[in-house]
Amino acid sequence: MSATLAEPDATPRTPNTKPPRPPKGAPTGPRKKKPVQWAPWALLAPSIALLVVMVVYPTIVMLVTSFTNLEIKNKMLGTSPDFVGFDNYIEIFTDSQFPQVLARSLGLMVVLTTLIVVFGMLIALTMTKLSKAWRLAVSVSLLFAWAMPPLAATVVWGWMFDTDYGVINWALNTITGTQDWRGHGWLENPWSFMMVLVIIVTWQSIPFAAITFYAGLGQVPEEVIEASSLDGASAWQRFRLIVLPYMRNVITAVLVLETIWNLRIFTQVYALQQQGGLASETNVLPTYLFRQGLGEFGTTAAIGVFMVILLMAISYFNVRNSLKDEEL
Numbered sequence: 001m002s003a004t005l006a007e008p009d010a011t012p013r014t015p016n017t018k019p020p021r022p023p024k025g026a027p028t029g030p031r032k033k034k035p036v037q038w039a040p041w042a043l044l045a046p047s048i049a050l051l052v053v054m055v056v057y058p059t060i061v062m063l064v065t066s067f068t069n070l071e072i073k074n075k076m077l078g079t080s081p082d083f084v085g086f087d088n089y090i091e092i093f094t095d096s097q098f099p100q101v102l103a104r105s106l107g108l109m110v111v112l113t114t115l116i117v118v119f120g121m122l123i124a125l126t127m128t129k130l131s132k133a134w135r136l137a138v139s140v141s142l143l144f145a146w147a148m149p150p151l152a153a154t155v156v157w158g159w160m161f162d163t164d165y166g167v168i169n170w171a172l173n174t175i176t177g178t179q180d181w182r183g184h185g186w187l188e189n190p191w192s193f194m195m196v197l198v199i200i201v202t203w204q205s206i207p208f209a210a211i212t213f214y215a216g217l218g219q220v221p222e223e224v225i226e227a228s229s230l231d232g233a234s235a236w237q238r239f240r241l242i243v244l245p246y247m248r249n250v251i252t253a254v255l256v257l258e259t260i261w262n263l264r265i266f267t268q269v270y271a272l273q274q275q276g277g278l279a280s281e282t283n284v285l286p287t288y289l290f291r292q293g294l295g296e297f298g299t300t301a302a303i304g305v306f307m308v309i310l311l312m313a314i315s316y317f318n319v320r321n322s323l324k325d326e327e328l
Contacts, residue, residue: 059308066301081298088302097280098288098303105263105284108194112262115202117254120209125239127214139211146207154271157200161186163276187276194282200268205261209254216250217243256315263311266290 066088070081092098123142127135145153160167163185172181186192220243228238244251266286273279279291289303 062301062304065297066305068298070297070301072295072297084298088298089306092299092302092306096292096299097283101283101285101288108198108265108284109259109262111198112201112205112265113255113258115198116205116209116258116262117251119202120206120254121213123206123210124213124217127210128217142207142210145204146211148204150204150267151271153204154200154268155275157196157203158187158272158275161196185276187272188278190278190281193272193277197268197272197282200272201262201265205258209258212250212254213247216247219250220246259314260311263307263314 065081067083067085068081069084069087073079074081123138127138130138159165161169163169163183166186168186169181169184173179186196224242225238228242233241264286265284269277269282269284269287270290273282273287279287283291285303285307289300289307292300292303
């Protein structure tokens with residue numbers, strides 16, 4: 001018996017190999033350019049145009065003016081101002097009250113921002129523990145204080161601290177049983193003037209911080225709070241280790257906004273000065289800028305440029321620290 005061996009296939013087989021892939025980043029051939037989407041730019045065009053007209057152009061004009069000696073006589077006579085370089089900046093820091101006003105404004109900003117953030121957070125935490133009816137009542141009260149125009153609020157508070165008929169002097173005389181507070185002028189002394197100003201601005205600014213913080217507290221998971229409470233964490237530990245990390249972005253936003261607003265307060269200061277305050281001892285940057293700008297536009301522009309740079313630096317510092325904490 002013989003076995004038949006199968007003859008091998010003489011047809012050559014091509015190996016099942018794929019062409020090598022091009023290295024990463026190497027061009028793979030001509031690409032078609034994506035068409036430009038004009039619809040988003042068309043929608044943004046009005047906002048961009050408004051920003052250019054209302055922000056960019058005035059900023060450029062202010063920057064250019066700060067390097068000139070532009071005065072009101074140039075406007076009246078139609079003459080061009082002279083280029084003076086950094087003379088205006090040197091003048092405001094050496095031959096004027098600007099350093100004292102700047103220090104006063106920065107100190108007032110720190111005090112106001114601290115009080116607003118602290119009391120706003122306390123009110124927000126309290127609102128989380130209230131019943132629905134009480135929470136609604138507190139929210140409406142906060143909105144009433146926040147919605148009152150600054151000028152109206154300042155006038156009302158000025159009446160309360162009035163020298164002869166103010167309710168504050170009457171209450172202090174009633175409590176002490178004397179007449180020592182009769183005729184006491186709260187706005188005549190710069191320190192008591194600043195105390196009244198702090199009360200007015202804080203009272204009207206706390207609602208924004210409190211409502212914002214209350215909304216941010218809704219981002220904190222309840223189960224995490226309950227778990228930490230079961231583990232024996234105190235209220236302060238829960239707030240510091242759990243609530244604050246979740247609230248960091250909200251707190252940063254409120255800090256930046258309140259810092260800018262408190263460095264730019266004008267209405268309250270000017271209205272109190274009109275009711276008896278001494279302007280030279282109570283000026284802050286906006287009121288000093290207003291009183292200085294009656295004729296010397298070059299010096300005023302230099303102060304405005306410095307304020308813009310200062311606000312941008314403070315805001316950048318706060319935002320940068322918040323972003324760094326998020327990356328860690």
